[in-house]
């Protein structure tokens with residue numbers, strides 16, 4: 001997994017509450033064989049009109065936000081099904097950070113599995129960040145995971161909390177698999193012992 | 202200190218490492234793979250330059266998307282399905298895992314192929330990106346479904362990060378009455394405990410009625426542990442298990458078999474083991490059952506009537522209303538008055554040889570109701586071949602059934618075998634969710650014998666009525 005240390009990028013404002021996984025990636029895109037390439041379908045129903053053309057109203061279609069790497073969103077982001085396609089779609093689009101007052105549990109966990117950082121902030125801070133995001137492409141927000149600080153384009157700083165273990169994994173670029181692979185020695189040992197005790201397996 | 206359950210014993214034998222908070226790294230003996238939940242996992246390996254740690258422990262077979270019509274060698278029409286199957290072909294070959302392609306006579310539903318080929322053995326840990334992995338618990342193997350990230354995790358490390366579940370004992374005492382089968386046991390248990398009754402538990406099924414079941418029947422019981430909410434279902438291995446396993450292609454042979462056997466015989470729950478929950482049902486009390494609603498817990502004896510939503514409590518009242526409207530049923534209607542359009546015999550729940558024998562027994566010398574659409578989809582190419590050898594295929598064909606090739610088929614609407622909106626099906630599969638067998642399709646779950654009986658009469662039928670009557674010439 002790619003390391004996440006510090007990011008300075010464009011933040012897109014999505015003040016909607018309850019942005020669910022169906023909105024993030026509708027179910028017709030689950031019959032895919034890839035986890036990459038889902039970015040073009042991210043927010044499909046909001047992003048495209050019935051004729052397939054882009055909806056100019058949708059924030060990520062606006063010139064200022066096409067390169068966004070942060071989303072500032074309303075409450076309860078990522079609710080709905082457990083589909084891992086949701087973080088896959090966001091990551092493939094280029095989103096590395098989502099900031100909201102609250103997240104659905106499974107989506108929150110899935111983010112970390114995919115190198116993304118979900119940040120929970122109190123409502124008044126989200127309001128300030130939302131305002132900052134609304135300024136467009138020239139207003140770049142900085143997310144510093146090491147120091148656990150979000151800095152607005154005006155230099156205003158806000159601290160955030162993150163589980164120390166998850167922080168460690170993101171900073172080091174360790175996914176679950178990477179972590180388990182660090183235990184390869186123990187797995188080797190287990191395998192040799194099992195080869196003795198249960199050779200038929 | 203109290204003794205250990207079967208689950209405890211298998212768990213303990215597979216712990217690679219335990220963290221301070223109790224989370225364990227568990228070694229996985231067998232990893233079964235199918236085309237729907239694996240492509241992203243293989244892609245992940247490719248992207249990170251990782252390999253499959255133990256390809257010899259990994260078994261892949263396409264099943265969910267494959268057509269089951271006789272002309273399928275011509276290829277898969279639906280493009281997305283074809284791409285998923287082709288991706289599995291490519292991944293299986295590139296990563297060197299054991300593979301049964303569509304063209305192989307051994308191909309079939311992953312949960313039928315695994316045991317049939319002797320990949321599933323007592324005391325193993327078995328996982329698959331599929332919830333019905335619980336099936337393999339019939340061998341006294343700890344078997345459960347996993348998500349796509351976990352599929353990748355197992356491919357790369359041959360381990361899984363797991364926390365232990367609680368122990369639940371489901372005891373079926375005594376004997377089953379004539380006409381009552383393993384499917385009736387497993388549906389009755391879910392009807393009793395509800396779909397959430399097993400949440401947080403691994404179930405061990407035991408008792409005389411379970412002991413008396415064949416391996417096929419035990420697989421049917423464990424298959425639906427997941428519908429009861431459990432992480433896995435288990436049955437302690439015994440002579441029935443050992444006889445089934447012996448001589449299978451990938452089972453141990455000779456001295457190795459004897460060594461394995463010695464260990465397998467220690468795999469049972471100690472008398473003083475601790476159970477977090479116990480459910481006891483009398484075998485004699487179990488009737489042939491069907492589901493009336495859209496949840497596997499909506500189970501009733503075939504002699505019953507459609508329930509009134511008001512007879513339930515809490516959120517179930519609304520759910521029952523919705524279910525009756527979706528299913529097009531009226532409260533108070535006799536279950537045996539419900540007319541059927543389609544009969545589906547197959548799936549990983551009931552697609553094994555014994556299931557086909559039971560259905561053929563009812564169909565012998567009879568014809569399906571005029572206008573009925575009926576199909577038998579053997580669970581594997583080998584089940585199909587055996588059924589042909591035993592003359593069962595001819596009984597089905599003479600009765601008016603379509604005799605299909607192996608696959609998941611009408612168990613789920615991912616391949617061409619689907620119900621039309623409003624079409625009502627007597628199915629031997631495991632899920633009656635809205636749209637499971639096709640958008641708007643109505644599913645009644647039951648045993649193969651009951652499904653065969655419904656095919657003959659054209660409505661839900663108490664199989665015991667047909668067993669009593671002599672076959673019409």
Ligand code: SF4
Nearest residue numbers: 333548549609612613
């Ligand atoms: S037969 Fe049905 S339940 Fe079994 S693996 Fe196939 S789709 Fe899943």
